[in-house]
Amino acid sequence: MTHRFRGSRRPAETPSSQLALDFGSRDSGLGTRDSVAECESRVPSPESRLPSPDPSAFHGRLRALGLIGIDRVRLTRNRTVMVSFSDGELRVHEGYLDAPEDVLRAVVRFVCGRTRAERKRAREAILAYQIARPSASRRRERSRPEDAPLVAQLERFHAHYNRVYFGGRLRTLPIRLSARMRTRLGHYTAASPTGEPAEIVIGRDHIRRHGWEEALHTLLHEMVHQWQDESGHLIDHGATFRTKAREVGITPSARRHVTPRRQRQAAPPAPAAHTIGLRAAREE
Known part of the structure; x- marks a missing residue:
């Protein structure tokens, strides 16, 4: 999403990065996504499993795998962001606490990777790992x-x-x-x-x-x-x-x-099929 950092070199300065809702999909999303790499499903060793949601212990585990440039780790239950980092803080969904070592190494490469290709491979490995399904899905608005x-x-x-x-x-x-x-x-x-x-x-x-x-x-x-x-x-x-x-x-x-x-002086009509809008907006 294999280059590794050596010595005390810090990751190249990058803007806040996140894997926002960018997960395994279906035809209209990512379910059968060809680019998603198969993640080796081996049973993690006892030391790679954490008995409780302990961000400090998880941080230590990632540091042992080569994580640098991160001062603190925060575990989340966010349904839309699995991994993100900015300003020295790494936020990881707690579903990755028991992930196998190769997935944790992918988290490290996602943070520390120096090339887009390396981070892309790491991203694919992270997203290929299926975290435990929550008991309830996010409630969506009913269609009118x-x-x-x-x-x-x-x-x-x-x-x-x-x-x-x-x-x-x-x-x-x-x-x-x-x-x-x-x-x-x-x-x-x-x-x-x-x-x-x-x-x-x-x-x-x-x-x-x-x-x-x-x-x-x-x-x-x-x-x-x-x-x-x-x-x-x-x-x-x-x-x-x-x-x-x-x-x-x-x-x-x-x-x-x-x-x-x-x-405005006049409200625009509903456009014809050939009209191409050129001014995009996401937030006001």
């Missing part, structure tokens, strides 16, 4: 009957943009609307090891307040994240995102000011 025409329109544009900007290589995936978003305009969520599928979510109020043109900008923004995920890149707003965003013609940033329709 009146959303069906809007979702169908978004699905048509997803297929259109896929052909125009991504060569038809992106997978078809569920798209839904959400009433929970206040400042976020949309998000892409990759499939998780707990069985939750990949999806794109667009704020219902975003369409109501800003109109179809802006909603389609957001859709294309999230499709760039889908492209990152399916191409084996980190899902973030770093250099890879910015390069691809410029390539498809959207704003290369996580945030963008969006003007409500009522403040």
Whole structure:
């Protein structure tokens, strides 16, 4: 996602990195993903198993495997982020406490790897390891009957943009609307090891307040994240995102000011199938 660090050299300075919802998938997400490497399923030795969620002991275990540049480890139960690090802190889902040594070494390589290829291989090994399924899945909003025409329109544009900007290589995936978003305009969520599928979510109020043109900008923004995920890149707003965003013609940033329709002279109509939105937004 095998180069190793030697001596006391610290990892190259990198922005905050995370494996956000970028986990094993299905056709529309990552379930049968060809790029996911098979993880050797051997039983870990007794010393690699921790009797309790002890971040200090887990930190020590990772340091013994070569982890450097990390001052503290925090164990999480986040359903959407398995591994992330920034500012000297490594956050790891507690489901990896009992992972075999090769998976823990992959965590170390993900943090300390000096090349994109090395970190990509580490990422694949981490995501190939299936953590224990939680007793309950994240509750999702119920679909509203009146959303069906809007979702169908978004699905048509997803297929259109896929052909125009991504060569038809992106997978078809569920798209839904959400009433929970206040400042976020949309998000892409990759499939998780707990069985939750990949999806794109667009704020219902975003369409109501800003109109179809802006909603389609957001859709294309999230499709760039889908492209990152399916191409084996980190899902973030770093250099890879910015390069691809410029390539498809959207704003290369996580945030963008969006003007409500009522403040415009005329509200934009629902676009025809040939219209290409070029101004993406994720958050106001």
